[in-house]
Amino acid sequence: MSTERSSRRDFLRASLPGAALLWTGGVAGSLATVEPVAAESGAAAGRSRVVVARDEQLRGAGASPASSIDSNRVLALLDRAMQALFGQEHPLAPVDAWRRLVHPGERVGLKVNTLGGRGISTNVQLVAAICERLQQAGVKPADIVIWDRDTGELERAGFHLAMGGDRVQCFGTDRVGYEEELSAYGSVGSLLSKILTQRCGALINLPVLKDHDGAGVTIALKNMYGVIHNPNKYHPNGCNPYVADVNMLPEIRSRMRLTICDATTAMYEGGPGYKPEHSWNANALLVSTDPVALDSTGWQMIERKRAEKGLKTLTAEKRAPSYIVTAADADHRLGTNDPRKISVVEV
């Protein structure tokens, strides 16, 4: 495990090249073809599976709420979540879960959310753990890109800029720009990040779990606002139907493989900007191939926290995330928001 920690730390410090070499043992002989993601995740059976993986010791025993998370524990938490999502019928080694998702030679984008700075952005240790498992699954470091809208925001969240070479890539759309042709669906017409269109064959969505003053919540679906050039145009009416329409853009939908929501730190009020007074250490990951089911589940987690804090429900505040309903409707079918069709698996 010391090698494992070292690899992630190296990545965190300098995005060093050759990180994949540190886990070569897990890669050999693992070039199985990718199976359809939905088959094992429940969607094919008409149910969507959302795994909620928790570790109350994520920050170490006796650690203060503000302390950083333990990189070993977050890797273990990620493994549990992925095994629970992909291995419910047949137990899987962690790397085999990833092999269900990606294949060697594929270019994989990790769309993080870094608007909230260090306070509430996709956790760097979590992203490092994902990179490690992707490499074990056969994805080359340089074929992995960690990205968001703005490089400055990535750096403020703790990521290190890395462009070029054979290391894991990390930069914002500001470095490469947007496509010149519009992509349109429903009420939305937008230019898409060239990182998505030119650097990602597969997209893994890595949002955070937050309250949002306009949209109600911002989790998986709304994180795709970071892919388009004009998100400011799509905030009226609680972002409905815009969030659903953005997720329908073919360049996004065709690439989306998985959502891993970082709920290690979450916010139940005052979002999307970081408000420490309204944050809590949920010490959890939410993982699903169905972003609608995941958002529905995350919304309920936020509602439970709001109730615990004596706050009104988002519905009572007239800011329930109605875009989740739209995302599930017959015009979108991005997933299900029907609780009867969602299996929430706590591990």
Next chain:
Amino acid sequence: MFCELNAWEAGKGPRPLDRRLFLKCALASGAALGIGGAARPAAAIPSGAATGSEDDARFVVEAKFYEKLPNRKIKCKLCPRECAVGDKERGYCGVRENRGGTYYSLVHSRVAAAHVDPIEKKPLFHYLPGTNAFSLGTAGCNVNCKFCQNWDISQSRPEEVPAQYAPPQRVAELAKQYDCPTIAYTYSEPVVFAEYVMDAADAGHAAGVRSIVVSNGYMQEEPLKAAYGKMDAVKIDLKSFSESYYSKVVTGQLKPVLDSLVTLRKLGKWTEIVYLVLPTLNDSDQEFRGLAQWIKANLGPDVPLHFTQFHPEYLLKNLPITPVPTLERAKAIADAEGLHYVYIGNVPGHPAQNTYCPKCRKMLVERVGFTASKVLIRKNCCPFCQQPIPGVWHA
């Protein structure tokens, strides 16, 4: 000093300068024009990429029209949207940002498009005909018209659009240098760069250069008075006479625009109105008639009204070009309702782009393309029958 216009521009669009053309020839010759004093932005910045953060500071000024709210939120009071904006977020326009509870404009002096245009291209037909306007715009807009011709700057955030630094005094100097009696705020939506409009207008007036604005008029009354009160002439795009259209096609509201027109009238600003006619969407007899009746009743019969031809663009590429007979029908209805100056625009060579005396019907201003080739008006009157012709005909 004109940038070469392509055929589409010269013949069809009222505000057709796009970012690519702009980069190719306008501000790039900008070295020639002197904006920023040097190289074009595209030379140093990849296409579509951001200007650097160091540069950004030059463009950031505190917004003039907003209220502070608890928890570092603000409410923008610039346009009728009244965006409630949380910390680190932007309003609908994309060019105003809440930073720690203070609201900032990010586009002061941040010129994304600039050009020397005939004033007829705005179009203003009754204001200094035959002159040029030093025309500029920044990124951003407070609506999202599905037919926007300049969407690549109007619907972008400032960091996504190459830009030049052009502080107000420099704009005034350039206008004088290129023999433009006016500065025109145009291309995107001047509402969203109101602070820059105000400062540039002051600088222009101090240098003897007037200011005109091409706007959607979707603005609250106080900023309208403060910003457009500094204008010497105004052109308002009245995009429809239906709330439903404003909601679905424009993403705005009609009523505040009508209120703005009345306010401008009370301020005594020379105002002209453009109505872009979209086949099937805002081209009914009823709508044309309602529009003309409202203008006559609220603004008077002498306000020039331009019915202009739509060309498929942005999110409405599925519609055809507006048939000329539709434009002629609109004009006939407005004429019959008693408006004196009804024009047809974007149709080169059409006789309805000329100005005629409402009394003796003789032609007073002949226009070819965007050029006023003949101006016969003398001392603000028809030379044939002495009928006063409203407008500002001479500097």
